[in-house]
Every structure is written in structure tokens, then in C-alpha cells.
Amino acid sequence: MRQLTEKETETLFSKLANYTGRSLTHLIQPPSSESSDPKNPSSERHVFRIQNNRVYYVRESIANLATSVARANLLSLGTCLGKFTKTGKFRLHITALDVIAPHARYKMWIKPNGEMPFLYGGNIVKAHVGRWSEDCPEHQGVVVFSMSDTPLGFGISARSTAEARRLEPTGITTFRQADVGEYLREEDTLFAT
Amino acid sequence: MGVGRRMKKQGPPPPLDESLVTRKRKAALPEKDTNGFRAKKRRASKEDAAPLPKKSALKQSKSGMETAPVGKAARANGVKPVQRKPLPVDDEEDEEDDEASADGDAIDDPDALEDELDGVGVGNLDALGSESEDGDDLDDDEFLQSGSDVMDSDTEIQKGIWSEDEDEENAEEKLTAANIEGLSRKLDMQQAVEEAEAQAELEEAAMQTNISGDRPKVLGDEDEDDEADGTLKLAPDLQLLRTRITDTVRVLDDFTKLAEDGRSRAEYTAQLLKDICAYYGYSPFLAEKLFELFPPREAFAFFEANETARPVVIRTNTLRTHRRELAQALINRGVTLEPVGKWSKVGLQVFESQVPLGATPEYLAGHYILQAASSFLPVMALAPQEHERILDMAAAPGGKTTYISALMKNTGCVFANDSNKSRTKGLIGNIHRLGVKNTIVCNYNALEFPKVIGGFDRVLLDAPCSGTGVIAKDASVKTNKTEQDFLRLPHLQKQLLLAAIDSVDHASKTGGYIVYSTCSVTVEENEQVVQYALNKRPNVKLVSTGLVFGKEGFTNYMSKKFHPSMKETRRYYPHAYNVDGFFVAKFKKMGPTNAALKNGSSGATSEHVNGGADIVDNAPITTDEEDKNDFGGWDEEEDEKYIEQAKKKQLRRKGRDPRTLKRRPAQ
Numbered sequence A: 001m002r003q004l005t006e007k008e009t010e011t012l013f014s015k016l017a018n019y020t021g022r023s024l025t026h027l028i029q030p031p032s033s034e035s036s037d038p039k040n041p042s043s044e045r046h047v048f049r050i051q052n053n054r055v056y057y058v059r060e061s062i063a064n065l066a067t068s069v070a071r072a073n074l075l076s077l078g079t080c081l082g083k084f085t086k087t088g089k090f091r092l093h094i095t096a097l098d099v100i101a102p103h104a105r106y107k108m109w110i111k112p113n114g115e116m117p118f119l120y121g122g123n124i125v126k127a128h129v130g131r132w133s134e135d136c137p138e139h140q141g142v143v144v145f146s147m148s149d150t151p152l153g154f155g156i157s158a159r160s161t162a163e164a165r166r167l168e169p170t171g172i173t174t175f176r177q178a179d180v181g182e183y184l185r186e187e188d189t190l191f192a193t
Numbered sequence B: 001m002g003v004g005r006r007m008k009k010q011g012p013p014p015p016l017d018e019s020l021v022t023r024k025r026k027a028a029l030p031e032k033d034t035n036g037f038r039a040k041k042r043r044a045s046k047e048d049a050a051p052l053p054k055k056s057a058l059k060q061s062k063s064g065m066e067t068a069p070v071g072k073a074a075r076a077n078g079v080k081p082v083q084r085k086p087l088p089v090d091d092e093e094d095e096e097d098d099e100a101s102a103d104g105d106a107i108d109d110p111d112a113l114e115d116e117l118d119g120v121g122v123g124n125l126d127a128l129g130s131e132s133e134d135g136d137d138l139d140d141d142e143f144l145q146s147g148s149d150v151m152d153s154d155t156e157i158q159k160g161i162w163s164e165d166e167d168e169e170n171a172e173e174k175l176t177a178a179n180i181e182g183l184s185r186k187l188d189m190q191q192a193v194e195e196a197e198a199q200a201e202l203e204e205a206a207m208q209t210n211i212s213g214d215r216p217k218v219l220g221d222e223d224e225d226d227e228a229d230g231t232l233k234l235a236p237d238l239q240l241l242r243t244r245i246t247d248t249v250r251v252l253d254d255f256t257k258l259a260e261d262g263r264s265r266a267e268y269t270a271q272l273l274k275d276i277c278a279y280y281g282y283s284p285f286l287a288e289k290l291f292e293l294f295p296p297r298e299a300f301a302f303f304e305a306n307e308t309a310r311p312v313v314i315r316t317n318t319l320r321t322h323r324r325e326l327a328q329a330l331i332n333r334g335v336t337l338e339p340v341g342k343w344s345k346v347g348l349q350v351f352e353s354q355v356p357l358g359a360t361p362e363y364l365a366g367h368y369i370l371q372a373a374s375s376f377l378p379v380m381a382l383a384p385q386e387h388e389r390i391l392d393m394a395a396a397p398g399g400k401t402t403y404i405s406a407l408m409k410n411t412g413c414v415f416a417n418d419s420n421k422s423r424t425k426g427l428i429g430n431i432h433r434l435g436v437k438n439t440i441v442c443n444y445n446a447l448e449f450p451k452v453i454g455g456f457d458r459v460l461l462d463a464p465c466s467g468t469g470v471i472a473k474d475a476s477v478k479t480n481k482t483e484q485d486f487l488r489l490p491h492l493q494k495q496l497l498l499a500a501i502d503s504v505d506h507a508s509k510t511g512g513y514i515v516y517s518t519c520s521v522t523v524e525e526n527e528q529v530v531q532y533a534l535n536k537r538p539n540v541k542l543v544s545t546g547l548v549f550g551k552e553g554f555t556n557y558m559s560k561k562f563h564p565s566m567k568e569t570r571r572y573y574p575h576a577y578n579v580d581g582f583f584v585a586k587f588k589k590m591g592p593t594n595a596a597l598k599n600g601s602s603g604a605t606s607e608h609v610n611g612g613a614d615i616v617d618n619a620p621i622t623t624d625e626e627d628k629n630d631f632g633g634w635d636e637e638e639d640e641k642y643i644e645q646a647k648k649k650q651l652r653r654k655g656r657d658p659r660t661l662k663r664r665p666a667q
Helices: A006-028 A060-068 A094-103 A112-119 A161-165 B022-028 B030-047 B053-076 B088-102 B109-119 B124-145 B155-178 B180-214 B224-234 B238-253 B265-280 B284-291 B296-305 B323-332 B373-382 B399-407 B421-433 B446-452 B485-502 B527-536 B564-568 B595-602 B606-615 B623-631 B636-654 B658-666
Strands: A046-051 A054-059 A074-077 A079-084 A090-092 A106-110 A129-132 A141-146 A151-157 A172-179 B312-316 B335-339 B347-353 B368-370 B389-392 B413-417 B439-442 B458-462 B513-518 B540-543 B570-572 B582-589
Touching: A006 A046, A006 A054, A006 A079, A006 A090, A006 A094, A006 A141, A046 A060, A046 A074, A054 A060, A054 A074, A060 A074, A060 B413, A060 B439, A074 B421, A079 A094, A079 B421, A094 A141, A094 A151, A094 A172, A106 A112, A112 A141, A112 A151, A112 A172, A141 A172, B238 B265, B238 B296, B265 B284, B265 B296, B284 B296, B323 B335, B323 B347, B347 B373, B373 B399, B373 B458, B373 B513, B373 B570, B373 B582, B389 B399, B399 B413, B399 B421, B399 B458, B421 B439, B446 B485, B458 B485, B485 B513, B485 B527, B513 B527, B527 B540, B527 B564, B540 B564, B636 B658
Parallel strands: A106 A141, B389 B413, B389 B458, B413 B439, B458 B513
Antiparallel strands: A046 A054, A054 A079, A074 B439, A079 A090, A106 A129, A141 A151, A151 A172, B312 B347, B312 B368, B335 B347, B513 B582, B540 B582, B570 B582
């Protein structure tokens, strides 16, 4: 377990910013962190740690505790965001959903009949969209919610909102990148080290 | 009246009106919600002494059907059919007869039919069988009346009765205005009937014992060695076996009255064990081990309960949602569920589901986890507080770990350890799916623990065990556990428990607790392990688990005596609570572990143990140690001599010259 290097940090943040926009700063430094109240976990400083190519987003106190665990025996801490590939790119995992969903810049809500196709790994067709953020440009990170505001996954917008309006109902509006169905489908690879 | 067999195999628990999510369920399932109401109504109408001709007829036919094959079986076994009149079944009939005649609507046909059946030669054996069956029927009715949501096969009949009753009630109402006097007389009569019923019931109870008074001659294991063995080897007739098991249990229940002359209790027990092995497929070793835990009747119930699956229970993830919302969402997907009990605020028991519960969007979004009701218990006993540091020594697959985190509201820190790397995948998956953020997952042998990091506020040790409490889940336990397993596992458990105790910070302001739990019911893995820890670590004591139900742990078992505080521990049985067999003990660490004792845990020398025991006042001296004291001192020199001899012998057997060895230590 170690801190991220400068380059890694840049890669990671540019990826995250794709989904969160400006509110990425809230991830790094929570709004109320001036007081730094140890009793409130959300206000405590969170840090990024890398272990076995995987990046974890974790409370600082927990990261400090985890130093006592040997590298070979430490399997996970806090929330896993994704992993660095061998070529140095960063790949966001579904486990990062918890972190980016509250800070999402562009959102999309899908109807109940579109939930299952999405959870089985399909892209989102226009007919299944219940609601979307109005000003979404093309190829931007979008967080997908169910109509009851449960985050289900995230993806990349295939068209800008204006274009998507003219789309036929079967046209794809968002390419899926990760969905919570992966907890079942990818259990073996998602957390393997 | 004995409790029916089907009653012991439990259905869903009694409903909880106040915490029920009924309002919403009613909206979702309109055809079912009237069920409880109907049942209640029905009871009321029954009190009106309304005749239930349909029901009684059906019951008669049922019991008739059931008696016939048993009777055949009895005859096949060579039991001489004995004519007997005063059957408990008859009493039942009398009751209903009374009921019917009270309304002037007597239907004698079923009774006549039953009498004929009796006359045909229902042997004593099947009388017993039919009696218990009959009891079952009654119990079943009771069960439905309690207003549960489960549909039974009897519901159709109920429906018929209901509509009928209503008509009669209407008619009655009309009558009321006309002649109130007649009605009051009727009420009087009804009261009389009820009294008679109660009387009959009492008599029946008495009758039963009377019957059994002269029964055992037939019931007893006549010539068990030749005849029974012969039939067993050919093909175990399951029904026959079953009958014999119930009979033997009855005899053991009331041995002085029911036993055959010249037969010992041990013989009956041996026969019962043999039958249980054959009927349920246990290895004789395990059957005996489990049988010894209970009185015979309870043991039988235990073995029976192991044949049925426990209810599916899900735990609401309070980090993401609330139980009411979750219940609503699942009901909309066609899941029938109900709160698991008053003792848990997060458990939901699932009766039936149209969708796979492990793949609903709610599941994937981490709103709940499938978790047996019994595995709530150790976490509830642990009672984790916010901002604490907690260790879960054997965490996979994460049900308990995530529950701990949920109770702590993602504050503090939870170390989730599991020694099996492949199992940690599911653990990490569950942790992330449920949105748990305060865990550190590591892969150590749990015995390393105080060395890796210690000073925890609380430690949960859900130890690896033989799984004798979850035979319903994994039937392979019945055969694949040997005597060695019951030596090896407790050994590991003792080591783990000591490691857990040493990992706790006794000075913690909020904590200093250790919870030890297993999904096993045997004493070796539970009380003995706890007792070992009490002996080895004088700085811990047992405290109340804070669980509202469960049976107390044994303070003495067979020849073993345990510390009196062992009654603070809790045991759970499948037949008693319809949860998996389970054991929970909670320790409080009072002071630091003595360094000498800690060393003793790795290279245990007897001196250390004794020293520890002397310090402690709460740890009783075990029988072994008493024996040692009785022997008097220990002659080191004499012992040396014997050791020397044994060593020589061993070397010679290996083909070496013992004299060379003697030379070497001298150097």
C-alpha cells in the first residue's frame, strides 16, 4: 500500500473528473473539513491509496491503521475505485459508484423496464430513459440511476442531449461502462488480485 | 395432548402486528390479507358451536386414510392386531359429536365409518400413529387460526366453512329477534358443550397415559436382535422405522410405566439410535453425539428439524435503505415476506418469491443481503458501538462483517480477516456491494492476530466448526464427521479463542468484549472451548450476551462440570427456534493477559496453567487437576527412567543402536 505518484494521481483525477466535474474537489477535501471533527466520518480527510494496482479511496485514519497489515496480506481497504492497467491507464470499477454517484455532473434515470437490460450489461436505449440531465454533451461520463434514485451504474453518453432528442426509441443514448450486475457477473475478476 | 409432529417442524413464526408491514402488503396482495381475518372469524363462529360437518368428515376420512396403511404395516411386521376400544380418536369424535348434536345437526356417518375402521382391527401400533396424526390436524388448525400468511392445503376447506358459517350466522341473527329465549338456551348449551370439550380433553390426556400403560408389550422392541435386524438389512421400511422411533421415544419418556420387563434403558436407547441412523442417514458416531445433548423426545425433534430447511431470511442493509422501504420494494416484485421476529429490526423472512432473491436490482444495489437468522445473533451479542475498532477473525463471506459496519454506521474501523484467500473474493464483493467503507480486508491465519495488530475494542470469532447446527443446509455433515474432527476442530477453536482474547484491549472505554460463536451444537466445540479459555485466561469472564432468546449453555454435561457462569452463554436449536443450531458466548476482558500465560499459549507447559488457575478465583479446577492432586506429588526421577526406556525401545524398533543416542546427550 502506498500513496499515488504524481502521474497516477493525474490519470486518476482526469478519469474521475469525467463523471464528477468540478465537485471532484469535494472528494479530495470534504466541504466541512475545516473543523475536522473526528466524530463525523464524512468530514474526515479521505485519501487515495494504491495497493496491487488497485486504487482505494479511504478515510485517512483507516489508511493509517492498514499500514500494520503486510502488503501480501492486505486485500482491500475502504472503497476500491478501480485499477491501473499495465499500460498505465486507469479503469474505473463499479465499486467506485458509491464515490462518484453523489457528486455526479450528468445523470440519467432509467425506467423500471429498462433496469434489467442495463443490469445485464446492455447499453441504454432511448425508450428506457425516464429522465436525463439536459445539458449533457457527447462522450461525457453519466451516472445511471433507477427512477427511485438508486445508483445502478455509469457510462458514457453516446449523443449530446440535443441530438438524443431526435433519436428513434431504439437508438442508444448511453454506452454502459459499469453496472451493479457486475457484482454477480464479474465477481471472480473484479476483486482478484 | 402431545404436540404433533408437524408442529415441531416449525412454520413461520407468529406474526407481529405492530411491526408488520401489513398495510402495504394488503395493497399488494388483496386475496391473502383476508386470510387472518377469516381465520379469526372462523374461530368466533366455532365458539358459537356451529357444526363443522364438512371439516369433521374430512378429518375422519383423513385419519381413516392414515390409519389404514399403518395398520397394514403393523400387520406386516407381525404385530398381532389387538382389538381395542377406548381409543383417543374416539374421544375426538365424541367432542365433535357433541358439537354437532348441540345444534341438532348430528351427522353420524363419519363416526360410524370410524367405528368400522376401528373394528376392522386397528392394532395398538397404528392407534398410536393415528392419534398423533389426529393431534396434528388439530394443531394445524390452531396454526392457521393464528393468522399467519402462509397458505396451507387446508385453506380451501376453510373457505368453504367460512362461507357456510356466514350463512348460518345470518340465519341466527334473524332468529335473534324472534326468540331470544331460545338463543340464550342455546348459548347455555354451547357453554356446556365447551365444558364437556375441556373435560374430554383432560380425559384424553389421561387416556393416553392409560393406553400407553398397557401398550409397551407390543411397542417394545420384541426380539430386536433377530427380527428387526433382518428387516433392516433387507430394506429399511421407512414408515415402520418411523413408527418404531416414535414408540421408543414414548417409552423412554415414561420408562417406569412403559418399558417391558427385563429391558434396560440402554437397550431402548441403542435401538433408537440404530433406528435414527437408518432413518435419517447419520453415522452412528454423530447420531450418538447429538442424541446425548437432549432428552430423547427433544433429540427426535432435533433430528426431524434437520430434515427441513430453515426459512430464507434477508438482512436489510441499513447503510442504504430502511426495512419498510425494502419490504415495499420486494413486495412489488412479488416476494412474500414478514419481519423475522421481534428480536431483530433488520431481518425479513421470505416465504416465497417469484424472482431470484440473489439477483434483484435491490440486491445488486446492496439494499439487503441473504443471511441466515442465526448469524445475526453473534453480531447482536457483540453490540458494536460507533467509532470503535473491531476485528472479525473469520469474516468470509461477510454477512456478519457488513452487519457490524452497518451497526457502526460506517464509523470506526473493522478488520475483516479470513485465512482462505479464495473466500475473501465474496467478502470483498459483499463489502463493496453493501457500501461498507470502514473495513480493512486482510488474509492472515487468525492465530497470528495479536502480532499483526492488537488492541481492538471488540473481537468477533465465528469459529470454523463441524457444522452440526446446519445439517439442514449441508447434509454431508451427517456422515463425514469423524471422531478426529471433534478433536482437531476444538483444538483450533481453543487456539483461536485465546488469540481473540489477546487481541482485545481490556482498557477500552466502550468495549473490551469478545464474542465466540459456532454453528455447531456439540459441547466439545462450545462449552469446552469456553471453559478452556476461562481456565487459560484468568483475566476474562463470561457476561450476558444480551440476546432475548436462546437456551442457556450447559453448566454440567455428562461427567463434565463447567463454570457456573456458563449459563450466560446461549444455545440455539433448529427445533426450538427454527434457526440454525448455534452457540454464542460473550466474554469481557478485565485485565491484561499475563506475559507468561501468553507464552504458555504457544508452548503450553503445565506449570503455567496451574499458576494461572491459582491466581484466578473464577476458574474452577477441572477434574483432571483434582485427580493430579489426589495422586500426590510427581516423581521426576522415576518418570525419567520410564522415558529413557521408551526412547530406547523406539530407537531399537527403528533399527538404531540406543547406545549412540546415550552418548550424544552426554556430550
